[in-house]
Amino acid sequence: MGYDYGSDRVSSLPTGLRMWPSKRYAEMHLRSLQNPEGFWAEEARKLDWYKTWDHILDWKPPYARWFVGGRLNACHQCVDRHVKTWRRSKVAIYWEGEAGETRVLSYSTLFREVNRFASVLKQLGVRKGDRIALYLPMVPELPIFMLACARIGAIHTVIFSGFSAQAIADRVNDTQARIIITADGGYRRGNIVALKEITDEAAKLCPSVEKVIVIKRTGEPVPMAAGRDWWLSSLLDKSEMLVKPEAVESTHPLYVLYTSGTTGKPKGVVHGTGGYLVFNHSVYEWAFNIREESVYWCTADVGWVTGHSSIVYAPLSHGAAIVLYEGAPDYPTVDRWWDIIEKYGVTIFYTSPTAVRMFMRYGEEWPLKHDLSSLELLGSVGEPINPEAWQWYYKHIGGERCPIVDTWWQTETGGIMLSPAPGIEPILLKPGSVTFPLPGVDATVVDAEGNENPPGQRGFLIIRKPWPGMLLDIYGAPELYRESYWSRFPGSYYTGDFAMRDEDGYFWLLGRTDEVLKVAGHRIGTVELEDAVVSHPAVAEAAVASKPDAVKGESIVFFVTLKAGVSPSSSLKKEIVELPRRVIGAIATPDEVYFVQSLPKTRSGKIMRRVLKAVASGQSVGDLTTLEDEASVEDVKKAYQSLRKVSDTSKGN
Numbered sequence: 001m002g003y004d005y006g007s008d009r010v011s012s013l014p015t016g017l018r019m020w021p022s023k024r025y026a027e028m029h030l031r032s033l034q035n036p037e038g039f040w041a042e043e044a045r046k047l048d049w050y051k052t053w054d055h056i057l058d059w060k061p062p063y064a065r066w067f068v069g070g071r072l073n074a075c076h077q078c079v080d081r082h083v084k085t086w087r088r089s090k091v092a093i094y095w096e097g098e099a100g101e102t103r104v105l106s107y108s109t110l111f112r113e114v115n116r117f118a119s120v121l122k123q124l125g126v127r128k129g130d131r132i133a134l135y136l137p138m139v140p141e142l143p144i145f146m147l148a149c150a151r152i153g154a155i156h157t158v159i160f161s162g163f164s165a166q167a168i169a170d171r172v173n174d175t176q177a178r179i180i181i182t183a184d185g186g187y188r189r190g191n192i193v194a195l196k197e198i199t200d201e202a203a204k205l206c207p208s209v210e211k212v213i214v215i216k217r218t219g220e221p222v223p224m225a226a227g228r229d230w231w232l233s234s235l236l237d238k239s240e241m242l243v244k245p246e247a248v249e250s251t252h253p254l255y256v257l258y259t260s261g262t263t264g265k266p267k268g269v270v271h272g273t274g275g276y277l278v279f280n281h282s283v284y285e286w287a288f289n290i291r292e293e294s295v296y297w298c299t300a301d302v303g304w305v306t307g308h309s310s311i312v313y314a315p316l317s318h319g320a321a322i323v324l325y326e327g328a329p330d331y332p333t334v335d336r337w338w339d340i341i342e343k344y345g346v347t348i349f350y351t352s353p354t355a356v357r358m359f360m361r362y363g364e365e366w367p368l369k370h371d372l373s374s375l376e377l378l379g380s381v382g383e384p385i386n387p388e389a390w391q392w393y394y395k396h397i398g399g400e401r402c403p404i405v406d407t408w409w410q411t412e413t414g415g416i417m418l419s420p421a422p423g424i425e426p427i428l429l430k431p432g433s434v435t436f437p438l439p440g441v442d443a444t445v446v447d448a449e450g451n452e453n454p455p456g457q458r459g460f461l462i463i464r465k466p467w468p469g470m471l472l473d474i475y476g477a478p479e480l481y482r483e484s485y486w487s488r489f490p491g492s493y494y495t496g497d498f499a500m501r502d503e504d505g506y507f508w509l510l511g512r513t514d515e516v517l518k519v520a521g522h523r524i525g526t527v528e529l530e531d532a533v534v535s536h537p538a539v540a541e542a543a544v545a546s547k548p549d550a551v552k553g554e555s556i557v558f559f560v561t562l563k564a565g566v567s568p569s570s571s572l573k574k575e576i577v578e579l580p581r582r583v584i585g586a587i588a589t590p591d592e593v594y595f596v597q598s599l600p601k602t603r604s605g606k607i608m609r610r611v612l613k614a615v616a617s618g619q620s621v622g623d624l625t626t627l628e629d630e631a632s633v634e635d636v637k638k639a640y641q642s643l644r645k646v647s648d649t650s651k652g653n
């Protein structure tokens with residue numbers, strides 16, 4: 001197998017860092033790889049099934065189907081199951097609005113609400129397999145509607161509330177969603193985000209949309225189209241109190257979630273029900289040691305996969321209490337998050353390195369004002385965490401008491417793949433390393449030919465066996481599914497990430513191999529960005545590179561050539577900056593734009609991205625150790641020098 005589970009050293013580090021020998025984990029991981037089917041069947045028995053499976057795994061590469069023949073329901077799993085126990089009267093959701101309002105929902109209240117919401121969907125004629133788009137702020141109605149969809153076998157597609165009308169339309173048209181659920185507005189830094197108006201603009205481009213359901217959040221007047229738009233409250237008036245959960249097949253899609261890849265359009269990642277739930281139930285137990293008494297706060301937006309698995313499906317399937325916070329992290333004061341941890345007694349806190357770096361800048365005096373002693377465990381996700389941020393997080397948030405689980409995963413993997421597993425057995429942590437693959441995950445690092453790399457050598461992270469949380473497909477694009485994940489190293493899942501293992505076998509993630517940026521943990525495709533900018537009539541060509549950013553991890557830098565006769569100007573620059581915002585959303589706003597005479601290309605016409613990246617980041621050409629496949633060193637040097645000159649002179653424009 002080639003696994004080295006690290007040394008058995010008991011370290012002399014402080015408590016949270018100190019871990020015990022990893023024997024139990026090693027035994028479990030080995031067993032899971034030797035007999036994956038037996039291993040996962042045992043895990044699957046922890047869930048409630050209406051009917052157990054006929055086959056554990058149907059693996060016809062590149063398609064894996066788990067627990068085939070089994071029937072279950074995700075809403076039953078996350079809600080109904082708890083209502084039959086003492087958990088009926090315990091907290092399921094602590095919600096806090098940006099302005100400080102609170103709502104606390106017990107599992108029995110959640111049960112009542114999901115039933116009523118499911119009844120609303122049924123009133124509108126929603127049936128099993130229909131796609132429903134959710135464009136909502138972080139309010140309890142968002143998870144409730146997700147669970148209501150799951151209850152009747154409808155497939156939700158959540159669209160991040162920071163996305164633009166065009167981004168909504170792309171997603172709705174791809175899934176052919178019949179209904180969009182939105183709100184009259186959302187709050188961000190005290191301002192109202194006009195979600196309904198943005199939805200109206202999007203709906204004009206979406207012929208499949210029959211109905212729009214509107215939740216009252218701000219109370220501001222919004223236009224309502226007669227016959228198409230419905231206030232949720234008026235539909236709830238007519239709702240039934242009980243809707244029987246649909247016993248769907250294990251392989252029935254639970255949701256479609258769009259994410260950026262190397263093509264111009266985001267990919268609709270499809271997740272199933274049985275495999276996804278089993279995987280998430282298990283990995284949250286291993287990585288976070290989550291229990292029914294946990295108060296779990298994942299700060300992601302529900303619009304990303306982290307929110308799907310870590311806010312909704314995994315913690316609720318464990319009967320834990322989740323915290324849902326509506327607003328900006330540092331609003332109205334920069335200790336808002338620390339105040340929330342103290343107020344609700346959060347025990348497990350999960351956030352991104354970008355957030356940690358931002359709070360590090362504000363200073364430790366802010367967390368120091370609060371009693372954070374309820375915390376037991378901290379998590380990090382979305383991008384590599386630099387050791388400095390790790391140490392700050394460990395010391396000032398975790399009080400040198402809480403282990404940090406640095407969790408590596410992707411929209412496509414459905415749940416956490418590589419991470420420490422204190423829920424199985426603590427091990428020695430190394431700041432900046434995700435440590436090891438979780439049980440059932442056969443990860444390794446290979447060279448360009450697919451041979452396993454020796455320790456210390458950077459290579460490609462691949463997964464050699466299917467796992468239950470693995471995506472089912474790309475919605476409506478099976479060839480893209482095959483091509484994106486299964487063609488680079490046949491038989492193995494290609495993650496698109498660089499990684500390295502050290503002498504102790506620990507994994508270190510080293511960034512993306514492809515044309516995907518991670519800006520503040522958000523995944524943005526360079527081609528999507530470029531398409532947005534090229535739509536400007538004055539632009540001939542546009543290419544994006546990323547530049548290291550002390551807080552956001554990466555920032556977006558554009559190199560643009562203009563059409564003949566057009567001169568660069570600061571107003572043109574402003575228009576260009578505005579375009580990705582309009583087409584994608586504010587998270588895609590370029591940080592810098594350079595006008596250049598030409599873009600560096602290989603002889604076959606491919607843009608030399610590494611040259612752009614080196615110029616954008618101010619690295620020397622000597623840093624371009626591995627050059628673009630098809631370009632000569634001389635070509636690269638020339639291109640680099642001419643661009644360098646432009647970027648130097650156009651700074652400050």
Ligand code: WTA
Pocket residue numbers: 259304305306380381382383384385406407408409410411412434495496497509510511512518521522523
């Ligand atoms: C990156 C987010 C380093 C990685 C759950 C991956 C990470 C991409 C980590 C997926 C981590 C995620 N350390 N890099 N702990 N976690 N990544 O689909 O490049 O938004 O491929 O899923 O984020 O991003 P996605």
